[in-house]
Amino acid sequence: MNAFVTEKTLPPADAKEAAEREVLLRVDNVSLTFGGVKAITDISFDIQKGEIRAIIGPNGAGKTSMLNVINGFYHPQEGTITWQGQVRRKMKPYEAASQGIARTFQNVALFKGMTTLDNIMSGRSLRMHKNFFWQLLWRGPAEREEIEHRRKVEDIIDFLEIQAIRKTPVGRLPYGLQKRVELGRALAMEPDLLLLDEPMAGMNLEEKEDMSRFIIDVNQEFGTTIALIEHDMGVVMDLSDRVVVLDYGKKIADGPPEEVQASQAVIDAYLGVSH
């Protein structure tokens, strides 16, 4: 294991406070409908640089739709998204990727026919530029570029402790490891904002602990801003700096974990309430 992972050092408090003031992404009055179905209604929130922001809510609350809006897979009918100071209504997914938004999926969406190494290397695609003719030759620039990016990828493999499965096709890996490879693939993009859609779904306690540690390490060591959707409330409350709660496509609470936990609207949404 790497030294920098075990000896965790928290960034100085004042630096963290300064970073917290800078807004990385702001969602203003976004509404998304599919025909007559309102997936998201008039939601506004922001994600500050360097924080771990959780999006929670009961099933069908619109959490995944929200992530899909952020990385350009869905185009909202109303509202704007401000990304690093730039206001936009819609963009293509690859534009979001090239501007530094990476994500993982609720159902693992790895490239099944490729090895762990190739999957994580695929995260470097946007940073590799040698054209077709250099690739034909391989010797020279294309090979040098490949090796340069391989180094970065190997750092990620070390970080996630998946050296042993480097050359294994990901289709053969157990579910927990697939989730980890998927995190590695998103990390390889060196994103400014990392969207994690239920990173711990279907994991046992030990795997959840590992994944939580990786998420905290990514946030603190690489300074990556993280937005995550998760159903395990213990994990959400421990990991996140701020939580936004959705229910039926509407925002019902927003704030630090303790505040959200105490909110009557959130308790009603999760436990149900008699009218």
Added chain:
Amino acid sequence: MFYREAGQFKTSYKADQALFPILQDRVGLAVILITAFAVIPALANDFFLTSIMIPFLVFSLAAIGLNILTGFCGQLSLGTGAFMGVGAYAAYKLTSIFPDANVIVMVLLSGVFSAAIGAVFGLPSLRIKGLYLAVTTLAAQFFLEWCFIRIPWLYNYNASGAIEVPRREVFGIIATGAEATPLARYFIVLGITVLIAFLMANVLRGRIGRSWMMIRDMDIAAELMGIRPLQTKLMAFAVSSYICGVAGAMMVFFWLNAAEPSSYSIRLSFQVLFMVILGGLGSLGGAFMGAAFIWILPVILKFVPGLLGFDLAAETVEHATFMIVGALIIFFLIVEPHGFARLWQIAKQKLRVWPFPY
């Protein structure tokens, strides 16, 4: 025991991502190349070269072309025959317009035309997937075949409607036309096939090859990682059609000497598709194995009754060959749906632990 990489340590990423990181594989490849470039030309007779080796290499190249599109990029195509035809007619026109130019260069250039046409017919792939895409490529097949028949300019207004390859010399050696020796043709075909296979192996292990496989395995995830679907798919269509075009040009220039539009019919598309499926989708080695199975096996089977002393009518042998090859195709697909390439991988895995497989 013989195939074990124990003790072969890689100390650099360069060595680790070599095409053949294992010594035994490198030796095996060297043996195959020496056989192809020295042993076969020295020992083989004209029949073996013209009826077995040259068609085998041409089909291998076509199978590599289709494999790039279907096996690596996941876009099913039934237009292979037509794209090969575009290469053939383009090469024919090029040699007619520039009679003094090097015919090998013309054959390699002809692929550019089929690449352009392939990219145009690849446009629907942005919206259409799987079997539906196969149907749109079928449109390419029928439209282009119609062009080969109805546009007389393509075959220089021949009365026969066929293209006949003129005599061309390369560095004083007759390369094409009826007088060209099988040996000269064999070396040209072998050289082009090996070169393109090697260059494609390079592309497939790098960024571009990975982007094709990303689209194949999970197109949504690929898009969210910054891959532009249309560009990537069109590039696969273009590269695939280029290779198929060169294979088609080689087919008429170095093997058949003359070709009609029907030479590039849907039958050829299916033949190449079967080679790819049987050899293994997403494997360059599989393309060679598939081509060998579909082309060489029937040729050999035709001689088996004669060698065993049976005196059978030619049609009976022909029909029996069809039945045996068909049965074997079904048999192999049941044994291993991922083709010969996967069988070979399993065999290698078994060899690694032999003789103590526990």
